[in-house]
Amino acid sequence: MRRFADLYAALDRTGATSAKRDAIAAYLHDAPPTDAAWAVYVLGGGKLRRLASVTELRQATGEATGYPDWLIEESYAHVGDLAEAIALLLPSENGPFDDVPLHAWMEQRLPALARLDPPARVAQLEAWWRVLPAEEIFLLNKLITGALRVGVSRRLVVQALAVWSQLPTDLIAHRLSGDWTPGAASLAALAQPAGDDAHREHRPYPFFLASPLEAPVESLGERRQWLAEWKWDGIRAQLMRRDDEARLWSRGEERLDGRFPEIEQAARALPPGCVLDGEILAWDDLAAAPRPFTALQKRIGKLKPGPKLLAETPVRFMAYDLLELDGADLRETPLRERRERLARLLQDVPPALTLSLAADAHDWETLAQLREQSRLRRTEGLMLKRLDSPYRVGRRRGDWWKWKVDPYTLDAVLIYAQSGHGRRAGLFTDYTFGVWDRGHLVPVAKAYSGLDDAEIARLDAWIRAHTIERFGPVRSVEPQHVFELAYEAIQRSGRHKSGVAVRFPRILRWRTDLSIADADRLDDLRRMAEA
Known part of the structure; x- marks a missing residue:
């Protein structure tokens, strides 16, 4: 897995699309075919299910390091990414390190981990961490948590495959669509000369998006x-x-x-x-x-x-x-x-x-x-x-x-915040907003986009200075800031405390001109949902 860990680190270091494409193409040339096939699957958005709970990962970290739960929790909250926080907390080892092929991890070791009971799973995690360097521990934890975000889209993987195979991207995209199963034969089929693909019968066409x-x-x-x-x-x-x-x-x-x-x-x-x-x-x-x-x-x-x-x-x-x-x-x-x-x-x-x-x-x-x-x-x-x-x-x-058509809008108060992921790990970028209901603020929407980097930095500093309570990675904050949110639709919902659910909420602007008393009322949203 060392070669794939090096690729992952290279992808994580650069934001240039062409550099990411070329790095993936170079990996495809050099890696064993079965490993390369799994890299295509993983980077191309293949489904990875969580193989160990957060509790198990924290327990294994505590037993491997001797650190108390509160320190592990604080480290996670500061870093914003559990896989990275664990890799940073674990003691440095000098080796020798195992170098198990990527396909062996994906086909044998990780499926076997999922079948263990919790105590055995914790013990297995500790054993693996002892024989892997930090960068591979980080990657392994990413695979285990099913959250392998590294700024690579499926289209970018298709472009890298096209460079590697010297075939048109549209043909690669079609061959990769549907139930593509990673393996040496599947990878070789992607690189076959253009022609009448027999396997096309069972694959959808790549979608055209507006x-x-x-x-x-x-x-x-x-x-x-x-x-x-x-x-x-x-x-x-x-x-x-x-x-x-x-x-x-x-x-x-x-x-x-x-x-x-x-x-x-x-x-x-x-x-x-x-x-x-x-x-x-x-x-x-x-x-x-x-x-x-x-x-x-x-x-x-x-x-x-x-x-x-x-x-x-x-x-x-x-x-x-x-x-x-x-x-x-x-x-x-x-x-x-x-x-x-x-x-x-x-x-x-x-x-x-x-x-x-x-x-x-x-x-x-x-x-x-x-x-x-x-x-x-x-x-x-x-x-x-x-x-x-x-x-x-x-x-x-x-x-x-x-x-x-223009979206619906509402004015709501920021009441909770949580750290983001990937590039925004360590910053509070995931927000929960509330509206008034009989003198109390009731949560009605979560939003993760709409602010620029300067606004995020300013709001992050404010959140840290005005936290009221902590609930794991979530912080409740003093109700001081109003934001205008856009959304596509609103419906009655028995699953939400507010009784309503808004579709595709996102931040339009930070309403520094409004006080929290100017925020919308839940009764108004309920009437809209009825209408």
Whole structure:
């Protein structure tokens, strides 16, 4: 694992995208294939589950160092990253050190750790820490906690694989999609010459993502060159009809088999060899409109929903693109033609499959007026897609734009703070905000983004000087500061103390002009949730 630890350290030291890409590509050239495959999986966002609890890690640290619990807790709070704090606290060893291959850790040692009972797991952690250098202890702890953040995106891994294999990034992205299993054979398959990939039958296409429209809409040119669609708030997915089966893949490349059986059943009316891109929506048949995303959440966690849930929360697949037909890849075909074929394809299928209709407006001014109806239509705004555009990979600016309506806002008081992770470890950057309810501040939202570095530093210093209580890594602070928060929707919620849940909260600005008495009231938010 030493070679991978060196790579991880190199990635952690630089913020330059090209340097990270080149470091990964160099590692792929030099590392044994099985280790390289696991590095691709881990760095590319492969799922890592937590293998030891925080309590077990702290206990093992205490037994290995002799330090009291309070010192370990304070060190964690100061560093902001448990894996790093442990590596710093453990005594330095002079070796000799074990150098077990990365694949042996991932395939044998770590799965075996998960099967131990807590006392044996604590003992095993101590034993491993004694024979590893500090940088490998840090990496091992990251793997154990399932929090391997190092500023590397899946797209960056794809670019490094493209450099290593001398193949186009789009081809690598497709080969890496879906249930990619790390191994020497899987890595070799990524580097095969471009051709008709047999394994394509079981993989989704990489998703094309839109960028926020920040310039005036008129800057896009002639209105007739663009398709305008409503922007749906659901689960982005691809529906595949192949080999007499219907498969649903989420944007996170997770198989959704069995969770939405009405969509899978309706897909059997499609011809074999087709792939649709669209959105899964909870649907209100009476209103002929989508229900809020919170209704869809009832279905997400159910691997096999029962008859009652199917009846209470019906769903539809709102299709807006056709990526494959009769087994032929249509992604390079202009959107205008893809959409015409999609409309014909969906003419005689069950209502669980629906064509996403265009927003009909002959000029930008009329379209802007139509966009104002977004919330009445239970949408987030509009999507603007160039009619002659291909279906690209990832977030390529220029052809697809999301033109969302302005978010809702509320003024809330900072009441709790917690240290961040990664680059912001050691700084208080995760905040909880409250509003007034009968003379008390009740938490209603957590937000992690929206402040610049200078504001974060100023607020961090203030939090440290005005802490009232500590609850593990969380601090309650004096209620003095008001922030304007943006959010997309608000719903009643029995799971929250406030009785409401806001969707996608983030900080718009620090309202230094307001006193805490000016913050919003919970009754107002409840009325909004009802409305």
